[in-house]
Amino acid sequence: MLVAADVTRLTYRLFHFVPNFVPNFVANFVGSLCRMFSRLCRIFLPFAPIRLTRGQPIYFLVLFSFLLALNSRSADEKKPEKKKEPPQVIVCIPLGVVPGTTNKIKIRGLNLTNATEIHFADATNLTAKIKSAGKADVPKDQDAKKSGDTQLELELTLHEGTPPGTNSFTIISPDGESPPHTLIILSANSLISEKEPNGSFRRAQPIQFGKIIQGAIGEPKDVDVFRFEGKAGAEIVAEVFASRYGSPLDSILTLYDDEAHIIATSDDTETSTDALLRVKLPSDGPYFLSLIDAHDHGSEACVYHLTISVLK
Numbered sequence: 627m628l629v630a631a632d633v634t635r636l637t638y639r640l641f642h643f644v645p646n647f648v649p650n651f652v653a654n655f656v657g658s659l660c661r662m663f664s665r666l667c668r669i670f671l672p673f674a675p676i677r678l679t680r681g682q683p684i685y686f687l688v689l690f691s692f693l694l695a696l697n698s699r700s701a702d703e704k705k706p707e708k709k710k711e712p713p714q715v716i717v718c719i720p721l722g723v724v725p726g727t728t729n730k731i732k733i734r735g736l737n738l739t740n741a742t743e744i745h746f747a748d749a750t751n752l753t754a755k756i757k758s759a760g761k762a763d764v765p766k767d768q769d770a771k772k773s774g775d776t777q778l779e780l781e782l783t784l785h786e787g788t789p790p791g792t793n794s795f796t797i798i799s800p801d802g803e804s805p806p807h808t809l810i811i812l813s814a815n816s817l818i819s820e821k822e823p824n825g826s827f828r829r830a831q832p833i834q835f836g837k838i839i840q841g842a843i844g845e846p847k848d849v850d851v852f853r854f855e856g857k858a859g860a861e862i863v864a865e866v867f868a869s870r871y872g873s874p875l876d877s878i879l880t881l882y883d884d885e886a887h888i889i890a891t892s893d894d895t896e897t898s899t900d901a902l903l904r905v906k907l908p909s910d911g912p913y914f915l916s917l918i919d920a921h922d923h924g925s926e927a928c929v930y931h932l933t934i935s936v937l938k
């Protein structure tokens with residue numbers, strides 16, 4: 627036979643062996659109750675004996691286990707939930723779209739899997755539909771924050787006659803709205819799409835002044851080479867538009883003559899990692915312009931626009 631005082635002492639000792647996840651104030655509070663109950667039992671037992679059989683302490687243990695589990699569960703419920711982040715757009719693939727046709731574009735970014743809507747700043751000349759949303763592979767050796775780990779596939783129709791320029795859009799999800807991202811609108815007759823294979827002087831892709839070449843450094847160590855005809859004394863400007871529109875490409879432009887001598891090269895400008903090359907051509911003849919990534923990275927996200935023009 628055990629008296630109630632023995633049981634309360636036992637439970638008090640149990641609370642001094644309880645695991646660390648029980649907060650101190652709970653153990654102290656219950657311990658104080660046990661001590662108080664134990665003293666009351668000692669005082670009043672001679673007058674109103676409370677005797678317990680050997681089986682009854684087990685009910686106390688079950689009761690305290692239940693209270694502990696309850697306390698543990700409520701502690702879990704109090705744990706703050708991981709804050710859900712709003713969507714973020716990193717880059718559009720390709721960078722630019724043309725009016726008069728349905729453009730299929732990919733939007734890479736972060737937290738895009740539950741995107742529900744796309745809002746354009748100027749929606750008067752277009753219809754846009756999200757076709758799919760899901761995870762995207764992060765290219766080897768690349769940072770997900772630079773190339774995105776989720777993507778949307780979008781069908782975008784720009785009405786015929788939409789003027790070239792830019793539009794901006796945001797992505798909406800239950801977790802918020804992305805900051806605005808710029809989409810380039812090109813006129814169809816100014817666009818030259820890059821055509822692979824173009825990775826050598828022999829396979830260089832012909833281009834013309836005043837056009838916009840839309841391409842990608844599609845894989846690690848990819849080299850894109852373009853060929854044009856130049857005149858002695860002409861000052862030309864070749865410029866890459868990539869990182870300033872979110873592309874993870876860190877471009878380097880190099881200009882060669884037809885004997886593979888380097889005429890000029892450019893990596894970054896003061897304001898971006900996009901290459902900008904300005905050079906006076908030394909002679910008449912064919913020239914080769916190569917575009918690579920400074921870190922030999924490459925993926926479908928490493929998109930670019932390349933322009934080449936003559937100043938005089």
Ligand SMILES: [Ca+2]
Pocket residue numbers: 820822841842843844848849850
């Ligand atoms: Ca390429």
Ligand SMILES: [Ca+2]
Pocket residue numbers: 876877878892893894899900901920
């Ligand atoms: Ca660069």
